[in-house]
Amino acid sequence: MKKIIMALFFSALLVSGCTEETNTATTSETNTIQGIAASSKETATKYDISDFEEYELQDIIDGDTIRIKYNGSSEKVRLLLIDAPETNHETLGEQPFGPEAKEFLKQLLAGQDSVYVEFDVTYRDKYKRLLAYIYTKDGISVQEQLLENGLVRVAYIYDPNTKHVDWFKSIQKTAQHNAIGIWSVEDYVTNRGYDKEVYYAAVNDENKSTVEEDKLNMSENNASCKIKGNINSKGNKIYHMPGQRDFENTVAEEMFCTEEDAKDAGFVPAKQ
Incomplete structure (x- = not known):
């Protein structure tokens, strides 16, 4: 079983409006996310966005959905070819790494009043949401950074909107190989989405292993x-x-x- 290697990814709720106690408990988590996002901004590849359309950024809904002002209307944009764990799903609830993906996206777009939008062949899904690749004003690919930091998986690959699927899969492969984020617990990511029961079972096993190892070390120390x-x-x-x-x-x-x-x-x- 692969070890969980990013301390920010356990069960902290990185949302506003929490109690004072919760805010205190999640300060280090938020700071870690801020640090990762800040580092990503500094090291990310900057792409030419001169051919893309700029729209007002209104809100970050979750790790793979934002809201923009599009042709005079407020509209949701589903980020193409990626899937983030849920933050507040009506049946799935909150999934591990969901709040972190949302917070990372907020930090990546912090201070930006607009984003650049690259459309593929078709503009909308069956829910009438816009479908697009999103870039910051200085040319950072949002999808690339979410994948690179192990916060989303490549998913919902439907023709004809497959322009960047090979690029995204190559980034995911590296994150998976490095076992970061969602890839830090084996079998948490599935073809259908995310299995939080597997995740929490792995965390519990890891904690038990740590306790047993501590006991063994203590016993060995005492024996000496x-x-x-x-x-x-x-x-x-x-x-x-x-x-x-x-x-x-x-x-x-x-x-x-x-x-x-x-x-x-x-x-x-x-x-x-």
Whole structure:
């Protein structure tokens, strides 16, 4: 089982309007997302967007859907060829990495009052949403960055809107190989979407493994502690070192790894 390697991706709700306690708990999560988005802005490839159309950005709905002002109307835009985990689905609820994908997209588009839109062959899906590839004002591909950071999968590949499918699959392959984001838990991503039961089972197994490993390390450490601490009939605390006369016959009430540990516990060295 692959390890989960991005600390921001457990169960934090990166949304506004939370309680003070929740805001405190998610501060480091949000800061991590901000850092990843900031790094992405600095290192991302900038594409020529001169042939694309610019529209007013109105809202970030989730990790794969935004809202723009299109020809005078407020319209949802479904980002082509990608699928983000859900944030608040009526039946699926919230899925791991859903809030993080949405927050990343918000940070990537932070401070931008418009986006550049590249359409494919057809403009709308069966729900009447616009379908498009989205770019920032300085030419960063939103889909590319979401895929590169392991926050979405390549999905909903329907002809004739397949212009960038090979490009996106190559980016996904790298993220998958590096086991980042949604790819950090094996089998969380499926052909149908995301399986949060698999994700949480993997997290629980990982936590159990960590606990067992800690116990084993503690046991091994204790086994290497050879100094015997004994309390005699007068109540005196005495520690015995290996090789001393009474060491083998001493019944240890406490074991210590170093003489300093024994002294800190109030024991004094045996005279012989």
